[in-house]
Amino acid sequence: MDKVDNIILVLSGKGGVGKSTLSVQVALGLLRAGHRVGLLDVDLCGPSIPAMLGVEDAEIYESEVGPGQEKGGWKPVYTPLNDDANIENKLAVMSIAFISKNKSQPVIWKGPKKTSFIKDYFINKVQWGELDYLVVDTPPGTSDEHLSLIESFKMSRTKALIITTPQMVAIGDVRRELKFCRKAGLPIAGIVENMSGYVCPHCAECTNVFSSGGGEQLAEKENLPFLGRVPIDPRMAELLDSGRCFEMKPTEDDDDSSWNAINDIVNKLKEIVSG
Amino acid sequence: MSENPEDAPEHCPGVESQDAGKASACAGCPNQNVCASGEARKPDPDIPKIKEALMNVSHKILVLSGKGGVGKSTVTANLALALSQHNEDDENVEVEPAEVGVLDIDLCGPSIPRILGVMGEASHGSASGYSPVYAADNLCVMSTGFLLGEDEAIILRGAKKNRLIKDLLYQVDWGTLDYLLIDTPPGTSDEHLTITNLLSQVGVSGAIIVTTPQEISLLDVRKQINFCKAVGIPLIGIVENMSMFVCPKCSKSSTIFPRIKGGVEGVANEMNLSYLSNVPLDPVIGKCCDQGKSIFDEHPNSSAVAAYKNLATSVIKFCEENQDFVKSSN
Numbered sequence: 178m179d180k181v182d183n184i185i186l187v188l189s190g191k192g193g194v195g196k197s198t199l200s201v202q203v204a205l206g207l208l209r210a211g212h213r214v215g216l217l218d219v220d221l222c223g224p225s226i227p228a229m230l231g232v233e234d235a236e237i238y239e240s241e242v243g244p245g246q247e248k249g250g251w252k253p254v255y256t257p258l259n260d261d262a263n264i265e266n267k268l269a270v271m272s273i274a275f276i277s278k279n280k281s282q283p284v285i286w287k288g289p290k291k292t293s294f295i296k297d298y299f300i301n302k303v304q305w306g307e308l309d310y311l312v313v314d315t316p317p318g319t320s321d322e323h324l325s326l327i328e329s330f331k332m333s334r335t336k337a338l339i340i341t342t343p344q345m346v347a348i349g350d351v352r353r354e355l356k357f358c359r360k361a362g363l364p365i366a367g368i369v370e371n372m373s374g375y376v377c378p379h380c381a382e383c384t385n386v387f388s389s390g391g392g393e394q395l396a397e398k399e400n401l402p403f404l405g406r407v408p409i410d411p412r413m414a415e416l417l418d419s420g421r422c423f424e425m426k427p428t429e430d431d432d433d434s435s436w437n438a439i440n441d442i443v444n445k446l447k448e449i450v451s452g
Numbered sequence: 453m454s455e456n457p458e459d460a461p462e463h464c465p466g467v468e469s470q471d472a473g474k475a476s477a478c479a480g481c482p483n484q485n486v487c488a489s490g491e492a493r494k495p496d497p498d499i500p501k502i503k504e505a506l507m508n509v510s511h512k513i514l515v516l517s518g519k520g521g522v523g524k525s526t527v528t529a530n531l532a533l534a535l536s537q538h539n540e541d542d543e544n545v546e547v548e549p550a551e552v553g554v555l556d557i558d559l560c561g562p563s564i565p566r567i568l569g570v571m572g573e574a575s576h577g578s579a580s581g582y583s584p585v586y587a588a589d590n591l592c593v594m595s596t597g598f599l600l601g602e603d604e605a606i607i608l609r610g611a612k613k614n615r616l617i618k619d620l621l622y623q624v625d626w627g628t629l630d631y632l633l634i635d636t637p638p639g640t641s642d643e644h645l646t647i648t649n650l651l652s653q654v655g656v657s658g659a660i661i662v663t664t665p666q667e668i669s670l671l672d673v674r675k676q677i678n679f680c681k682a683v684g685i686p687l688i689g690i691v692e693n694m695s696m697f698v699c700p701k702c703s704k705s706s707t708i709f710p711r712i713k714g715g716v717e718g719v720a721n722e723m724n725l726s727y728l729s730n731v732p733l734d735p736v737i738g739k740c741c742d743q744g745k746s747i748f749d750e751h752p753n754s755s756a757v758a759a760y761k762n763l764a765t766s767v768i769k770f771c772e773e774n775q776d777f778v779k780s781s782n
Contacts, residue, residue: 191561192638193521197668222639223519223672283518283640283675283682288610289464291641317520317638318560319607345742346525350561357607375697375708382701386708387738415710418667 178300180307181215183450184335185366186326190354191347192317194340195371197225199407199439200314201422203338206443208268212309215253217299218272219326220316221284221291227274231420232256237275240304250304257423271303288321295325310450317350319357327361336366336450338404343370343391355399366449367402368392369442375409402449405442410435496653498618503654505581505622509553509629511771512651514659514685518676519669520638523693524662525563526741527731527763528554528635530756531660532568533748534764535631536591549590550630556595557617557647558637559608565597569744574598581625594624610642617646631771638672640679648683652779657771658686660728660763663716664694666709670719677723686777688770689726691763692716694733698755708733729763731756 187200197220204216218226227233235254253269273284273294286294305311316322337358341351351368358365370392376383386409396403413435416422425436464481465471471478478484506512515528536552556564565571568587575582575598584592596616608616626632634651637643648656659680663673673690680687692715696705720727731737734756740747748757 191521193519222641222675225668225671228668228671280671281674281678283679285640285645285679285682287642287645288613292609320560320613320641321609324607324609342521344738346563346566346738349563349566353560360607377697377699377702377704378706379704380699380702382699384697384700384735386697386733386735388735388742409708411706411708411710414666414708415712418710418712 178305178311178330181305181311182309182334184311184313184330185446185450186313186315186330186335186337186363187340188315188323188337188354188358189317189340189347190319190350190352190357191341194342194347195407196317196340197229197314198413198417199338199340199369199371199442200312201226201229201417202425202439203443203446204268204310204312205422205425206439207310207312207447208266210443210447211266213266213307215269215271215305215308215311217303217311217313218270218274219295219299219313219322221273221286221294221322222316224272224274226270226314227254227272228420229417229422230256230268230270231423232270233274233280233420235275237271251298251302252304269305269308271299291321292325295322296329300325300329319354323357327363332362332364336364338366338446339368339401340371341368341392341395342372342387343385344388345391347387348391348395351395352399355401365401366446367404368396368399369404370406372409373406402445404445405438407435407438407442498622499650499653501622502618502650505624505626506632506654509626509632511630511657511776512632512634512655513657513688513767513771514634514636514647514651515662516636516644516659516676516680517638517662517669518640518672518674518679519663522662522664522669523731524638525556525558525567525635526737527660527662527691527693527760528556528633529564529567529741530737530747530760531763531767532591532631532633533588533746534760535633535767536588537748538761538764538768551590551628552592553584553626553629553632554591554593554595555620555624555632555634556593556597557620557643558635559596559613559616559643560637562595562597563741564593564595564635566744567741568593569746571597571744575624578625581623583625592626592629594620596620613642614646617643618650621650631767640675644679648680648685652684652777655776655778656685657774657776658688660688660767661690661725662693663690663719664709665692665707665711665715667712670716673719674723677719677725684777684779686774687725688767689728690716690720691728692730695730697733700735705732726766728766729759731759731763 238252255267573585
């Protein structure tokens with residue numbers, strides 16, 4: 178971790194708001210901008226990242242034991258696997274999904290085992306090399322996994338990126354997550370509101386399926402930067418579900434496509450992190 | 453099952469293990485002698501207390517997913533409402549509405565109080581335990597949400613979460629209930645191990661799995677199903693949530709979450725589960741949840757209400773036709 182310049186912890190508190198989706202999109206956005214980027218999936222029970230990137234069958238390469246070392250390190254999986262994506266660097270990815278032989282078998286670990294796995298393997302064993310950004314996807318909640326990360330990372334180069342959907346049911350949990358961040362001394366880069374509106378393909382009416390405005394109101398109330406809104410996009414959902422997110426391209430449509438929204442968020446995030 | 457103590461070393465073999473107190477990791481642990489003597493493998497003294505607290509609860513039902521944000525809490529709350537309002541049997545004969553309870557063990561993100569319109573209420577202690585909060589005459593709720601301030605976070609490691617769950621089970625005066633629905637957090641973690649272990653010993657009717665149509669959700673759902681099978685919890689079936697979006701303006705349906713492979717029905721067939729119900733993605737559901745209003749009152753003729761009533765009927769039938777699962781102790 179010594180050669181990682183900036184760590185972005187993607188947090189929510191609420192499940193299913195799009196942490197993994199946005200972790201992938203932010204990592205890809207940074208990669209397209211020419212940076213060296215890693216993506217660490219710390220969700221041990223529900224690791225979605227490899228499937229979204231289409232690399233769920235990849236295996237971890239263990240490097241040989243070097244002088245003074247007791248055991249070899251883990252090399253991250255580098256993607257895209259081919260060179261079609263027209264990207265200078267590759268994304269370095271790590272997830273427990275690479276170790277699970279049977280993807281349908283649950284990881285049923287209690288807190289202490291999760292903590293020691295995260296610290297011994299994800300933090301100390303993975304050889305990330307030099308990275309400008311390490312994006313870390315987390316499970317929902319404020320529990321062992323989150324505490325392990327707070328204990329392992331230097332807060333001076335770590336920032337939290339908070340994801341919410343517009344509904345009050347999500348906002349409540351996210352407020353708790355903000356309190357957790359503040360208690361832990363984890364600086365917060367800002368808030369992103371995901372699943373913000375859906376445009377009916379039949380009549381073009383935009384419906385606030387999961388209510389509206391909650392994310393921006395929360396940012397204002399908590400005096401935090403509001404980084405942007407990402408609309409519900411079935412096309413993006415399909416690409417992620419089928420592991421083809423490198424195929425995500427800008428559309429020729431209107432200004433509020435999810436592509437533009439994510440690029441705006443990435444640009445604001447870079448400014449905040451370097452500022 | 454006793455949870456590992458807080459001061460256990462990192463590679464603790466587990467207090468239940470045959471190596472407890474004897475493994476190399478045990479050296480220096482303050483509990484080493486206790487483990488080595490076999491004390492830690494004694495039966496859990498909280499089980500009889502939980503059995504007593506739940507002795508008048510006829511059917512205990514877990515609502516699980518694995519994946520976050522698929523609508524476990526929404527489905528739990530609306531199933532509870534549907535069960536509490538179900539007043540006709542298959543032959544349209546009037547029946548007494550059931551007494552229903554909801555236990556919310558999502559310790560970090562307790563949504564149930566908001567959804568059922570009882571956020572901000574307090575639970576009161578008495579000689580017979582803490583009283584659940586009543587959302588209706590025959591619908592009561594217990595959640596850490598009642599114990600916390602609005603923004604307060606529960607930041608707990610595993611062992612303390614387990615203690616809190618046990619307290620929520622036996623320190624609450626549940627009274628007589630036909631159904632106790634238990635809403636869970638996402639994942640397959642300490643909370644799930646604790647609740648399935650406890651319920652296996654006191655009796656559980658089964659688990660309902662909630663999912664959305666996305667492949668990313670189904671990845672986690674398969675794990676959750678295998679988890680239930682591994683711990684012996686019967687599976688009542690699977691609920692497909694957010695199946696189709698119905699536009700409030702033009703009333704046409706569209707698919708927000710495209711099905712890549714067989715979808716939820718595919719998983720139900722593959723894993724031999726009943727497909728219980730299919731709930732549409734209707735903006736009124738989210739609105740009612742946020743405002744703590746009942747969709748049964750606000751939009752009684754919606755397809756969402758029909759779907760939840762359907763689900764309730766299936767759950768009632770399953771409970772009538774099947775015995776509770778209880779793990780035999782030997």
